[in-house]
Amino acid sequence: KAGVTQTPRYLIKTRGQQVTLSCSPISGHRSVSWYQQTPGQGLQFLFEYFSETQRNKGNFPGRFSGRQFSNSRSEMNVSTLELGDSALYLCASSYRGDTQYFGPGTRLTVL
């Protein structure tokens, strides 16, 4: 089976812009979760989607949003980018929200 794929792998934006990241889960997996990883805060949970519905949410501002499509693919959007949003954004999929399988991540740099 193909693993979790994320696009793009690298992204450079400027403050105030918005960005959309994409994640394709492992075939058959219905849960997609998003994480932000920074040197200072480590790996932090953003949110989880299951069957097109947000099931769990971490402590991030409303500028961070996501959605899931009927084929389980997910997108994450960050609006009004801030310098502090520079991070590695990781997507993980699982069958029902159990063992997470991570993608390679999208490295976002905000200038």
Added chain:
Amino acid sequence: LAKTTQPISMDSYEGQEVNITCSHNNIATNDYITWYQQFPSQGPRFIIQGYKTKVTNEVASLFIPADRKSSTLSLPRVSLSDTAVYYCLVGKGGGGGNKLTFGTGTQLKVEL
């Protein structure tokens, strides 16, 4: 959510067995214990998961005492390529939804 505590770093030499212990005093009855490995700028990779006693796979072993308040990841005969950050997570498995919280992890450095 159960919080985990791990050593920040560990050093080892090639060929040695490495044991990384994680404390999770507030683990809930239906929580599983999962370990991940992460290399720089890559996503974490699932290593092993268990609920109680001992679990072994081709990569590692996981020891969980009866009270489940701690767990130990055992890596047999480590090599340079095992240098990575290892995360211990506690959370629901089996369809309870993703409520996993990553701690700071343990930076393992393997030398010749």
